[in-house]
Amino acid sequence: MRSLRETKGQMRVIETILAASIILGAVSFVGVLAVRPTSPTYEMTDLEKMGYSALHDLDQQNLLASFVYNGEWSTLRTALKITLPVDVYFNLTVYNLRGAKLNEGNEVVYGDSATFSNAKNIASVTYCLSGIAMQTGTRYTAEYDPRIVVLLITRG
Amino acid sequence: MKPKRERKGQFIIIAVLLAAIMIISIGALLHTAVTYYKHEPWEEYSTLIGDIEVNTRRILELSLANYTNSVAGEEDASILKTNIDKWQNNLTKIYPNSGIILTYLSTPQFQTQSWNPRAAADFMLDITTIGLSGYKFSLDSSLSLSIIEASNSTTTSYTITAIIQSEKGFVPNLRKSNFRVNGAEITAVLPSLSASNIPVYNIQYDGTFPATLEVWDERGIRAVATASVLS
Numbered sequence: 207m208r209s210l211r212e213t214k215g216q217m218r219v220i221e222t223i224l225a226a227s228i229i230l231g232a233v234s235f236v237g238v239l240a241v242r243p244t245s246p247t248y249e250m251t252d253l254e255k256m257g258y259s260a261l262h263d264l265d266q267q268n269l270l271a272s273f274v275y276n277g278e279w280s281t282l283r284t285a286l287k288i289t290l291p292v293d294v295y296f297n298l299t300v301y302n303l304r305g306a307k308l309n310e311g312n313e314v315v316y317g318d319s320a321t322f323s324n325a326k327n328i329a330s331v332t333y334c335l336s337g338i339a340m341q342t343g344t345r346y347t348a349e350y351d352p353r354i355v356v357l358l359i360t361r362g
Numbered sequence: 363m364k365p366k367r368e369r370k371g372q373f374i375i376i377a378v379l380l381a382a383i384m385i386i387s388i389g390a391l392l393h394t395a396v397t398y399y400k401h402e403p404w405e406e407y408s409t410l411i412g413d414i415e416v417n418t419r420r421i422l423e424l425s426l427a428n429y430t431n432s433v434a435g436e437e438d439a440s441i442l443k444t445n446i447d448k449w450q451n452n453l454t455k456i457y458p459n460s461g462i463i464l465t466y467l468s469t470p471q472f473q474t475q476s477w478n479p480r481a482a483a484d485f486m487l488d489i490t491t492i493g494l495s496g497y498k499f500s501l502d503s504s505l506s507l508s509i510i511e512a513s514n515s516t517t518t519s520y521t522i523t524a525i526i527q528s529e530k531g532f533v534p535n536l537r538k539s540n541f542r543v544n545g546a547e548i549t550a551v552l553p554s555l556s557a558s559n560i561p562v563y564n565i566q567y568d569g570t571f572p573a574t575l576e577v578w579d580e581r582g583i584r585a586v587a588t589a590s591v592l593s
Binding site for chain 1: 374375378379381382383385386389390393405406409410412413416417418420421423424425427428431445448449452453455456457539542578580581582583584
C-alpha cells in the first residue's frame with residue numbers, strides 16, 4: 207500500500223508539471239502575438255497620421271494653400287517644423303497635375319540627406335489643394351489650379 | 363485502483379488543455395480588439411475626407427470670386443459647375459487607388475445679387491477602399507454687404523456704415539485695400555459696433571455722393587452696394 211501511495215504522488219507531480227507547462231506555453235504564445243507600440247507596423251501608421259494631421263491643420267487655417275500658391279517655401283518649412291515634433295524629419299515636394307515639380311531649387315526639407323537614406327521607416331503622405339484667389343493690384347484672380355503636396359516623413 | 367487513477371490524470375490534462383485553448387483564444391481576441399484602432403488608419407481617413415471637403419469649399423469660393431470679379435456682362439455662371447467637374451476627375455487621378463467618387467446632389471449654383479453673392483452645393487462622397495459610402499456634406503460660401511447708414515462731415519468727406527458678413531458671420535480684419543468707393547480715396551476704415559450691437563465697418567472717403575461701395579474679402583469674393591440717401 208505504501209508503494210502504491212508513493213506512485214500516486216509522483217503521478218500528481220508529473221500532472222501538475224505538465225499542466226503548468228501547458229499553461230505557461232499558452233501564456234507565452236499569447237505574449238508573442240502582441241505587437242509592441244514601437245514596432246514598424248505602428249511606426250509607419252503613426253508617421254502617416256502625423257503628416258496628414260500637420261498638413262490638414264495648416265490647410266484648415268488657410269495657411270498651406272497660401273504658402274504653396276505664393277511660393278513661400280521657407281515659411282512653409284518653418285510652419286511644418288513648428289507643427290511636427292522635433293525628432294521628425296520631413297521632405298515636402300509640390301507638383302502640378304502634369305507631374306512637374308514646382309519647388310525645384312527651393313527644397314522644403316528638415317534633416318540632411320543621410321537622415322532619409324539611413325531611415326528604416328519613411329512614410330509618404332499625399333495631400334491635394336484645389337486653388338486660391340490671388341490679388342493682383344486692385345483685382346482678384348481666382349482660377350482652378352490644383353497642387354499635389356507630397357510629404358515624406360521619418361523619425362531621426 | 364490503477365485504471366481509476368489513470369482516468370483521473372487524463373481528465374486533468376484535458377481540462378488544462380481546454381484552459382490553454384481558452385487563454386490563447388481570449389488573448390487573440392483581446393489583441394485584435396486593442397490593436398484594431400491602432401492598425402486601422404482612422405485619422406488618415408478622416409483627414410482625407412477633410413482634405414476633400416476643405417478643398418471643395420475652396421472651389422466654391424474661388425469660383426464665386428472669379429464670377430464676382432468678372433467684367434460686367436462677361437460673367438460665366440457655369441464656372442462653378444465646370445470647376446467642380448474638373449475637381450471630380452482630378453481627385454481620381456490624385457488618389458488613384460482610393461476609389462474616390464465625388465458627386466453633387468443638386469447642380470451647384472450661384473445666387474447673383476451683387477450685394478450678396480452666394481455659391482451653394484450639396485455633395486456626396488464615396489471612398490470604396492475604406493468602405494465609405496454616401497457621406498453627404500453641404501457647402502455654402504457667401505459675402506453679404508449691407509449699407510445701414512451714410513453721412514457727411516463736409517461736402518466732400520463722407521462716412522458709410524456697412525455690415526459685412528460671410529456665411530460664418532462678421533468678416534474681421536478688413537483694411538482700406540479691401541474697399542473701393544466711386545474710385546475715390548478711402549481715408550479710413552474703422553470697425554465698430556452699431557446701435558443694436560452689430561459689428562460694422564465705418565468707411566470714410568473723400569469724393570462724391572451717391573456712393574457705390576465695393577468690398578473684397580480675403581477669399582477674393584466681391585460684393586457691391588449703393589448708398590443714395592444721406593442721414
